[in-house]
Amino acid sequence: MSWRRVPAALVVRWDGCAGRRRSRAAFAIGCSRPLAALAIVVTFAAVLAADARALASTDAPAVASAGGEGITLSDRLDRPLVADVAGGRARVQLSGLFDLEGYYIDQRPPGLIFGGDDSFANPRLSLFLDTRVGHSWYLFVEARADRGFDPRADSASFRFDQYFVRWTPLADGALDLQVGKFATVVGNWVARHDSWTNPLINAPLPYENVTTASDVKAAPSASAFLDRRRIPDKKREWVPLVWGPAYTSGAAVFARHGATDVALEVKNASLSSRPKEWDARARGFAYPTVGGRIGWRPSAAWTLGASLSGGTYLDDDGDTTGVGFRVGSHHETLAAVDAAYAWRHLQLWAETFVGRFEIPRVGNADTVAYYVEGRYKLTPRLFAALRWNQQFFGDVDNDHGHDRTWDQDAWRVDSAIGCRLNPHVQAKLQYSYKHQRGDLQQGEQLVAAQLTLKF
Numbered sequence: 001m002s003w004r005r006v007p008a009a010l011v012v013r014w015d016g017c018a019g020r021r022r023s024r025a026a027f028a029i030g031c032s033r034p035l036a037a038l039a040i041v042v043t044f045a046a047v048l049a050a051d052a053r054a055l056a057s058t059d060a061p062a063v064a065s066a067g068g069e070g071i072t073l074s075d076r077l078d079r080p081l082v083a084d085v086a087g088g089r090a091r092v093q094l095s096g097l098f099d100l101e102g103y104y105i106d107q108r109p110p111g112l113i114f115g116g117d118d119s120f121a122n123p124r125l126s127l128f129l130d131t132r133v134g135h136s137w138y139l140f141v142e143a144r145a146d147r148g149f150d151p152r153a154d155s156a157s158f159r160f161d162q163y164f165v166r167w168t169p170l171a172d173g174a175l176d177l178q179v180g181k182f183a184t185v186v187g188n189w190v191a192r193h194d195s196w197t198n199p200l201i202n203a204p205l206p207y208e209n210v211t212t213a214s215d216v217k218a219a220p221s222a223s224a225f226l227d228r229r230r231i232p233d234k235k236r237e238w239v240p241l242v243w244g245p246a247y248t249s250g251a252a253v254f255a256r257h258g259a260t261d262v263a264l265e266v267k268n269a270s271l272s273s274r275p276k277e278w279d280a281r282a283r284g285f286a287y288p289t290v291g292g293r294i295g296w297r298p299s300a301a302w303t304l305g306a307s308l309s310g311g312t313y314l315d316d317d318g319d320t321t322g323v324g325f326r327v328g329s330h331h332e333t334l335a336a337v338d339a340a341y342a343w344r345h346l347q348l349w350a351e352t353f354v355g356r357f358e359i360p361r362v363g364n365a366d367t368v369a370y371y372v373e374g375r376y377k378l379t380p381r382l383f384a385a386l387r388w389n390q391q392f393f394g395d396v397d398n399d400h401g402h403d404r405t406w407d408q409d410a411w412r413v414d415s416a417i418g419c420r421l422n423p424h425v426q427a428k429l430q431y432s433y434k435h436q437r438g439d440l441q442q443g444e445q446l447v448a449a450q451l452t453l454k455f
Contacts, residue, residue, distance in 0.1 A: 077424045077455050090133040098453040099124040099195045103151065103446065108232050110412075110434055110443030111208035112240070115152035122151055124195075126161075138166040140182075149244070149275040161247055176254040181279060184246040184271060185254075185263035185293045186307040187351050188338040193245050199347075199375040200416045201430045201448045205389030206353045206369035207242045210442075212407045213357040213365060214238050215273065215315045222362045223399040229408055233442050239272040239313065241334065241355045241369055241391075246271050249280035250288070264292040270313040270332045272357075277315065287312040287328045303340040309333070313357065330358040345377035359396075365406045366394035381421065387414040410436035426452045 082093045101122035108117055124146045131139040142162040148154030149161070164180025183190045189207060192198050202208065212228035214237045219225035228238075250267035269277045270289045277283045289311025296304050313332040338351040352370040359365050369391035377383045389412040395403035412434035420426045432446040 090131060093130045094127065095130070096125065096127045096455055097195060098126075098455070099450060100452075101151075101201065101448060101450045103448050105443060106445040107441065108443045109152075110432070110446055111202060111205075112150040112210065112235065112244070113152065113443075114148070114150060114235055120152065126194075135171070136168050138168070140164055140166075140180075153275075174256050178252045178254070179250075181247055181249040182252070184242075184248065184267070184291060184309075185252060185265050186242070186246075186271060186291050186309050186334070187293070187336055187353075188303070188305060188340055188349060189351065190245045192349075195450060195452045196426060196454050199373070199383065199385035199418065199428075200387060200414050201428055201450045202414065202432065202446075203244055204351070204371040204373065204387060205391055205410070205412050206240070206351065206371065207244055208240055209369070209389075209391055209410060210235055210238050210240050211357075211367065211393075212238055213272070213313075213359060215313050216317075218360040219362065221399055222397060225359060225362050226396065226398055226404050226406060229406070229438070230440060232440065239274065241353055241367060242271045243274060246273070246278070247275070248273065248278045248289070250285070259297040261295045262292070263294075264290075266290055267311070270311045271309050271334060272313050272332050273315075283316075287316070301341055301343055305338045307334075307336040307338070314360075330360055332357050347375045349373045359406075362396055362406075364394075365396055367407070368392045381419055383418050383420070385414075385416045385418065388412075389414070408436040408438050408440070410434060424454045426454070428452075 080093050080095060082091055084091055099122075101124070102119070103113065103122060104119045105113070105117050109115060125144065127143045129139075129141040129143075133139070140162060141160060143158065144161050145156075145158045147156050149159075160181075162180070162182050164178055164182045166176050166178040168176050183193075189204055193203065195201075210233040212225065214234075217237050219228070228234075246267075246269075248267035248269045250265055252263060252265040255262045267289045268280050268283050268285050271291070273283070289309060291307065291309035291311075293305055293307040298304065310331055310333040312328050312330060314327045314330050316327045332355065334353060334355040336351060336353045339349070341348040350370070350372045353368065355367050355369070357365045357367075369389075371387055371389040373385070373387040375383055375385045390410070392409050393405045393407040396406045397403050412432060414430060414432045416428050416430035418426060418428040428450045430446075430448045430450075432448075434442070434444055434446075436442065
């Protein structure tokens, strides 16, 4: 097997279902607040300056090929690195993303950003191996070098975030069967969650807002559970409604007929499970989660969908149950609807989630979360993005029979401007403001910059 670069071609990459793509993780290297803030400004200024130089000159710098032919660096990146195997019956392609991010945080880190309130830089390397065997088999592997799936979540590591095999038994491609570790089929954000496709840098609020529901530690009473609202997020103990793209392990079936598509999955962990639970070696299938989505395309501009998911969210290694409770008897259930619209330079997305956690010693804790997101192409290179997010929490009774909201209602606005300098380099600058009910705020202002190299 020998590797070679071939002329650019349309490459479809799968991350769990049709159109699903890769996620974001982080390689957090702590640095001082002034240096990190300076890095954000310098990074964005540098890429804009590079864009200006590119516009001022029509001649790109050339590099010499092995045969002496002069080609540009962009030409090299345009040609995918592929290898033919078994006499051309199988084709393997290697590609990747390199991201360099900078974060400025005004107080406690928001969402699923771990660590303290210091600013930091955040490099990340993702490698993707696509293998097609004949017309029926497809294998995908995603490897990543960082410091944990979420920014500053762990020490330096190298992981396989996704690996799966897909079989397409029908010639028309109307049915797929898939087994491995891959993104959830629920919702529509997962289809654009990688750094190249996501018009913003972070995830929508339902995918990263940490609630007071815990998968590893049960509150001794209902009043103690309600008291969690008054303390900063414990991200090692509490979980969001959906943890990012939820790269859990299991099997899925995808079917398409006309304008309708259906996806069903059986996974080893719930949508709120933390990344260490996603691998089947860490958490087996004793308490599976079942989910699905049905999508409908009434026209070329519109895509509508509805999703359901249910399964236990408790960690069987945690202190979550106590006497009289079982891990499998406490579930997270979720229902969602989503919509997407595209017209000329405008793209719009929206999702609404209705979720319920069954809390040991407390009962049902309900929440509703939604977001509306838009991206507008200002010029062939520049785009702007805006997202409005909100999450509301239901009431539970305390030890005295008085009902209280079990977490603080919150809203957040995310705004970003991006510049796609060429087919392989993209830069984004984002500002977010979040506010939650009460005096305690979990990170109000966030400034982030991201530079992405696609190869």
